[in-house]
Every structure is written in C-alpha cells, then in structure tokens.
Amino acid sequence: MRRAFLMVCLAASTTLVGCGDESNGQPAPDYVRKIIELVEHVENETVTHTDAEKVDSVGDILTFANPVFDKANAKQVATDQGYCIRTEVGKSWECEWTMFLADGQITVAGPFFDTEESELAITGGTGAYVQASGEMYLGFRDVPPPKVEYDFVYHVIVPY
Numbered sequence: 001m002r003r004a005f006l007m008v009c010l011a012a013s014t015t016l017v018g019c020g021d022e023s024n025g026q027p028a029p030d031y032v033r034k035i036i037e038l039v040e041h042v043e044n045e046t047v048t049h050t051d052a053e054k055v056d057s058v059g060d061i062l063t064f065a066n067p068v069f070d071k072a073n074a075k076q077v078a079t080d081q082g083y084c085i086r087t088e089v090g091k092s093w094e095c096e097w098t099m100f101l102a103d104g105q106i107t108v109a110g111p112f113f114d115t116e117e118s119e120l121a122i123t124g125g126t127g128a129y130v131q132a133s134g135e136m137y138l139g140f141r142d143v144p145p146p147k148v149e150y151d152f153v154y155h156v157i158v159p160y
C-alpha cells in the first residue's frame with residue numbers, strides 16, 4: 001500500500017507538487033508549492049504614537065494599506081493591508097497583514113526589523129490559498145528617497 005502510494009505520488013510530482021508522509025498509515029494530502037514574487041510600494045502608512053512626546057516608543061502602532069506590483073515592478077497585481085506594533089525601539093516591530101491577490105488572500109505574521117531583512121510565517125488564506133502555510137521573505141529595495149519599496153517573496157504551500 002505504502003509502495004503503491006509512493007509510486008503514484010512520485011509519478012504525479014513536478015517541481016511544484018509534493019506528497020506528505022504517511023504517519024498514520026493513510027496517504028497524507030498532496031500539496032502544491034508556489035513562489036509568488038511581489039514588490040510593495042509604501043504609499044499609505046500611519047504611525048499612531050503611544051507617547052506623543054516621542055517619535056519612537058514601544059507600543060507604537062503602524063497601520064498600512066498599499067498597492068503591490070508584480071516581480072518586474074511594472075504592473076499592479078494586488079493590494080495589502082495590515083499593522084505592526086513596535087516591540088523594541090530602533091530595532092523591531094511585530095506585524096500581521098493580508099495580501100489581496102486576484103485569486104485569493106494570503107495572511108502573514110512575524111517580525112519586521114529596521115535594518116535587517118525578515119521572514120514571516122504564512123498563517124492562512126482564502127480562495128486559491130485556503131489552508132496555506134509556508135513563509136514570506138521581506139527584503140529592502142534600493143530606490144531613491146522618498147520612495148520606499150519592499151520585495152515580498154511568498155513561498156506558499158497549499159494542500160490540493
């Protein structure tokens with residue numbers, strides 16, 4: 001049974017499709033891995049300060065809702081919205097946000113570091129991304145001020 005399952009599983013596999021383990025004797029659901037590369041343009045962000053006298057303090061809340069472009073940074077393909085809470089002044093924030101793509105939503109949670117790139121966990125999704133998991137890499141893009149753009153690379157795992 002296990003051998004037959006593995007053969008079917010391997011036969012169905014491509015670089016994007018995998019098979020789970022059989023820990024309880026039953027074939028685990030297959031899954032699709034997808035890499036989605038996007039460029040976020042920071043256009044709408046607001047910081048609500050917990051201490052009106054300071055520009056940066058623990059507990060500050062940053063909310064945002066931005067347009068998101070394709071990998072070539074040529075065409076808008078999505079929007080996002082979310083928030084981050086300041087956890088360590090000058091160093092890090094903790095964030096949650098939703099990416100709205102044409103075929104569904106992807107949610108993430110995790111850190112944003114002021115001077116380092118970060119990885120966030122994919123926490124779920126809707127539409128084509130129901131039960132999504134995986135991780136998202138956030139990278140800084142070198143663009144002339146006052147522009148701010150981020151690379152968002154989603155490594156999504158979706159059962160099918």
Ligand SMILES: CC/C=C\C[C@@H]1C(=O)C=C[C@@H]1CCCCCCCC(=O)O
Binds near residue numbers: 040042062066084148
């Ligand atoms: C300038 C950063 C603006 C938007 C938020 C980012 C985004 O769109 C997705 C994740 C980012 C989270 C940024 C958290 C903190 C940035 C601090 C910038 C500031 O103090 O104004």
